[in-house]
Amino acid sequence: MSSIRWLSPKRLLPGINRAASRRVRRWARRRQGADGPVTRLQPRRLYILPTGVGLIFALMTFAMLLGSMNYNNNLSFVLTFILIGIGFVAMHQCQRNLVGLEVSFAGTEPVFAGQSAQFRIAVANRSKSPRYRIRLYIDDVQSDIKDLEPGESRIFVLPVRTERRGWVTLERFGIRTLFPFELFRSWAWLHMNPKGIVYPHPAEHAPPPPASRTALGHRQHDARGEEDFAGLRKFHIGDSPRNVAWKAYARSDQLLSKQFAGADMSSQWFDFDAVVADDLEQRLAILTRWIIDADRTQEDYGLRLPGQSFPPAHGEAHRRQCLEALALFGLENPDG
């Protein structure tokens, strides 16, 4: 229905609209202040405007009113007035569909710079009636549309593109609805400043990690040392399934991991100062790449940065610690 889309204010005055909406948002931000981690939508922070369909609906009912007056037809007056009444009701219903919703930040997963951070926002309906057609958005990025049953809480995902390592903040996002008839759009802006961590973008072509000064024995990055079987130990979460002694498991019902002499002694150190690169970011990128690769092969690794160091270990928590340190290394405001 191109005609209806054409009538939307966004289309009619794109430039003015952009400038005006920036201004309005700044004003709203000043007016509302920052929001807490759990924000309940109050009527005073909800805005409402007619949509293109709403404007056409208004024009149509006006034409019908003129027609009814001209013909003095009392039944078409009834029809016209019911439609006008529906317009009124739709306006209130549209706004009330959002009032009282509880919005809270439900975390993000760390991403590498260049990927988009998936901000998870929980919206809870703490009322007796269902809320329909709720959507979250940031400018042109929109989440899925969801209905919320009474008492239900659902997660909306907002993807945010990242460019640099460090913290990514969702300064502002909106929640809106067109329910019931798309005659009105009601929305609220939220400034909860949820943060997500962005790891450095891993270097595409990294030199092999240097032979560590503390590593016992000489080994290359790609030498797994898997031939040097050293024995079995109890399986730990995080051990590679490739290293599980499946035959032993079949015999004894006990999960055991194979230990290799090479792996045992490969607790290598990735040293910031040892990386040969043009600049800081490049160094961090190479370190990131090494950590990812080492993590993939379940090797122990340690990370040494100026001022902090993480002794060799492996596993998800260790990886996260190291990558986070890289992400925030040297930033002026590491707390976000």
Next chain:
Amino acid sequence: MAKARGTDGSLLASLPWTLLALAFALLPHVPYLPAWITAALLTCAIWRYSIEVRRKPVPPALLRAALALLAFLGVLYTYSTISGVGPGSALLAIMAALKLLETRQRRDQFVLLFIAIFLVMSSLLREQYLWSLPYLVLGIILIMTAWLRTAADDAEPVRRSLGTSGRLVLYAAPLALAMWIFFPRISTPFWAVPIDTGTAVTGLSDTISPGDISALSKSDAVAFRVKFEGTVPDPKDRYWRGLVLHRFDGRTWSGISEPRISSSALENTETLGTAVNYRVTMEPTRQHWMFALDIPYDWDLESTFLGPQHQLARVQPIDQRIAYNAVSFPEYRIDAGMHSSRRNWYLEFPEGRNPRTAELARSMRAAARSDESYIHAVLTKFNEENYHYTLEPPPLGSRPVDRFLFETQRGFCEHYASAFALMMRAAGIPARIVVGYQGGELNPVGDYMIVRQADAHAWTEVWLPGAGWRRVDPTAAVAPERVDAGRTGAMFDGSGAAWGLGAPSMLLHNIVLAWDAANAKWNEWILGYGPENQERFMTWLGMDDPDWRQMLLTLVAIVTGLTMLISLALILRYRPPPRDRAAILYDRFVRKSGLTPATGETPRVFAGRVQRDGALPAVAVRGITDTYLDVRYGPPDPSLLQRLESDIAAL
């Protein structure tokens, strides 16, 4: 031409509802639309739906354009115009059919629903029956349901969409009612568009030609309804004067072509006896004539006047239902002193067209002592000789009166009036024919009189020196029961027969009367709510001298109040559910402890803190916490809740 892409089935949840809403909106148009348009819309609906089911692409743009052109030409060919309700609704139906074929996205259906709304509107312009109100309300609920479903989740049950749109229409209803009552009505239209409703309006014809194909209506359609103040005239006095015919060409009687104002008609009226006051609500006739009890003396409708022959007429044709109060005098003397030149007007007839009638009249007049006895002799002749009253008389050739009087001798009121008037004129007595209605059935439900098209009647008036115009109804001489009893019973039998009941059913008759009474109220209060009724209603509400400003202000105030009520209803609707008993009791316990649980602190951890605090007995705290957790997470057990309450009270 756009690349043909298959549809994705995303319309399957909403399209059936859009189609249903369209079909419902089209329903009242079907009898008036040419069959090909209904068929086209039906075909397109089925076509489009099967496209969606089979995920096929919609028809190409070129084909759609060709179909559009064809359909438009078809409408133009059928109606030879595109304005008016008939062609307008035909075009709407065609637009809906074509839009269906290019509907790809869910939102495209809005256009279809807008068309459905306009179809409902145009059906209301065409006809406004009692059932039109439930029809339009149901139509809106269906349309709004379809509207909701264009955006709703695919899995949303139909009952829920219907519930939501029904609820919103219910909220809108009081607003609509307030606007309907208080929105100022105006009497003059902005632009005059003839409403081509496509319905035939039955009324009286401007001329009568006895012997042509019987044009007498047997229709039970209501001509007008009358409410009397005080006594109701006897059946024999229920002559409703319409138009007067005085020109006779040997075959056809005609009157003045356009009503003219006569300033002298009232002056030449001498009223005798008592006045009859009544209110007439007249169905549209698209003619100028209005009906009043013989003989009308006063009325309260603007741009309405009394013609020289005491016929009541309105300047503009009556194309809407009108209501007026009137005063009549059943006993009167009019035009007693008519000038001889005017008298000659009422004596003219073409010599030689009906020679035998003229000859008979002259010989009978010669045999009679006076005009009165001559009139009596003619009536006696009708009464005693072999004349019959029938609604299906044989056709009468080129000398209609001669053939009727001497050969067929069978006819209805027009035949007798025509023959009688000619016999009077041939004998030198001024005579004319009055066309109107005779009779009327009293409806005890609602206490008013129904005059139907089948009550249409023609009678004569003769002028006698000193007495003026005197009504003579020759039909009464032939079929006295036609005049005395009116037609009561005819309809009664008729409706029984229409329902396939052999014996007249009194119950059915009463239902028919009750239905008519409901319609009369409907017409008066709903359809007739115009400037006058509105003013009356506003005055009754206590507004003195109501004008449009006052009404609009009142309307704004009421709408504001109602909007606040709707807001309140919505707030209640979205209020949080009541806290359960256990939570309330636990809160009581927390208050007694004097501590505040931290966010995320479990009851057990909190209990530990309370015990360390020492203000409450540790055992009781432990017990209460356990009971609370059992109530919360254990199987339902009312005794636990009681124990919790008593334990907390005991603290």
